Amino acid sequence: MPGLPPDVSKAVQDAALAIADLCHRTGATQLEVGYLHDDVPNSKAGWYAHAQFRGVRVIYESSVGPIDACDGLARHLLEGGGCTHCDRRITLLSSGRSRRCRYRRIGSRWERSCD
Numbered sequence: 001m002p003g004l005p006p007d008v009s010k011a012v013q014d015a016a017l018a019i020a021d022l023c024h025r026t027g028a029t030q031l032e033v034g035y036l037h038d039d040v041p042n043s044k045a046g047w048y049a050h051a052q053f054r055g056v057r058v059i060y061e062s063s064v065g066p067i068d069a070c071d072g073l074a075r076h077l078l079e080g081g082g083c084t085h086c087d088r089r090i091t092l093l094s095s096g097r098s099r100r101c102r103y104r105r106i107g108s109r110w111e112r113s114c115d
């Protein structure tokens with residue numbers, strides 16, 4: 001994995017490490033996180049994250065910033081998929097009665113509820 005620039009905040013590092021780890025775990029490749037416009041606020045920079053997943057390019061474009069771009073791509077990769085650990089469908093919602101396996105990001109890693 002290419003290194004991150006030294007001036008990136010811990011919160012952005014965590015989101016970037018989490019999506020990189022998730023791509024590795026799901027088999028997604030060619031992860032790229034970036035922005036289109038310099039010298040503007042994050043909300044106008046055109047942040048995006050994309051990866052190749054099962055032959056399809058999955059893209060998430062954020063009007064918020066880099067953390068949202070990373071987490072948005074992760075949600076796209078996870079939602080509706082199956083947990084490889086417990087075989088249940090994955091959900092990102094915190095419904096108490098869900099029979100699905102809930103994934104949520106804790107720091108630099110997406111964690112599953114069946115652990």
Ligand SMILES: [Zn+2]
Nearest residue numbers: 083086101114
């Ligand atoms: Zn699970």
